[in-house]
Amino acid sequence: MIFDSYFDDKYHExxxxxxxxxxxxxxxxxxxxHIDVMDRLTGGYSLLHKGRSFEFxxxxxxxxxxxxxxxxxxNLEIINRKSAALRSKESEEKKITAKMPGKIIKVLAKVGDPVTKGQGLIIMEAMKMENELKAPISGKVKSIHVQEGKxxxxxxxxLLIE
Structure with missing residues (x-):
C-alpha cells in the first residue's frame, strides 16, 4: 500500500x-x-524496531x-495525491487547528504580531500533557479564535497566520 502523508507538516510518500x-x-x-506492531492489553500500541520497543x-x-x-x-495526516497537489498550491494564509481535544493554557501571540516559522504560538493541554503549537510559516497573526482557559x-x- 502506498499513500501520501504529512508528518508534522512535512510531506512524505x-x-x-x-x-x-x-x-x-x-x-x-x-x-x-522493518517494524512489528502489537496492541497493548492496557490500550495503545507497542512498536518493535531494531530490537527496541516503543509504546504509543x-x-x-x-x-x-x-x-x-x-x-x-x-501529528500525521493521510492524504490522497490530488489533495497533496492542492495543498502545495495553497494560499499564503495558514490555519493552526487543534489536532485533538484539549484546553488552551496560554496564547503566546496577539493579532498583528509578526511570527517566524517554528515560533511557539499556543500552549495547549491534551492527554494530560502540555504541548506548544508552533507557527508552520513565517508571517503575521491575522486572527485568534481561542481564549486561555477554554x-x-x-x-x-x-489561529490564522498571513
Whole structure:
C-alpha cells in the first residue's frame, strides 16, 4: 500500500508492505525499515524496531492522527495525491487547528504580531500533557479564535497566520 502523508507538516510518500515478520516501511523511496506492531492489553500500541520497543497511543479524526510516545506528540495526516497537489498550491494564509481535544493554557501571540516559522504560538493541554503549537510559516497573526482557559474540540480553528 502506498499513500501520501504529512508528518508534522512535512510531506512524505510512504509504502507499507506486510510480511510474516511485521511490516516493511519505505519513506520517500529512500529510507526503509522493518517494524512489528502489537496492541497493548492496557490500550495503545507497542512498536518493535531494531530490537527496541516503543509504546504509543493514537487518537484519530478523519484522516488526522495524533500520536503520543514518550512524552512527544506527533501529528500525521493521510492524504490522497490530488489533495497533496492542492495543498502545495495553497494560499499564503495558514490555519493552526487543534489536532485533538484539549484546553488552551496560554496564547503566546496577539493579532498583528509578526511570527517566524517554528515560533511557539499556543500552549495547549491534551492527554494530560502540555504541548506548544508552533507557527508552520513565517508571517503575521491575522486572527485568534481561542481564549486561555477554554476547551476546544479536535479540528477547531485556533489561529490564522498571513
Amino acid at each position: 510512504v509504502k507499507i508492505v506486510e510480511d510474516k515478520h511485521g511490516y516493511l516501511i519505505t519513506i520517500d523511496q529512500d529510507e526503509s525499515f 497511543d493514537v487518537e484519530s479524526k478523519d484522516s488526522h492522527y495524533t500520536i503520543l510516545s514518550r512524552g512527544n506528540l506527533f 476547551t476546544v474540540d479536535s479540528g477547531a480553528d485556533l
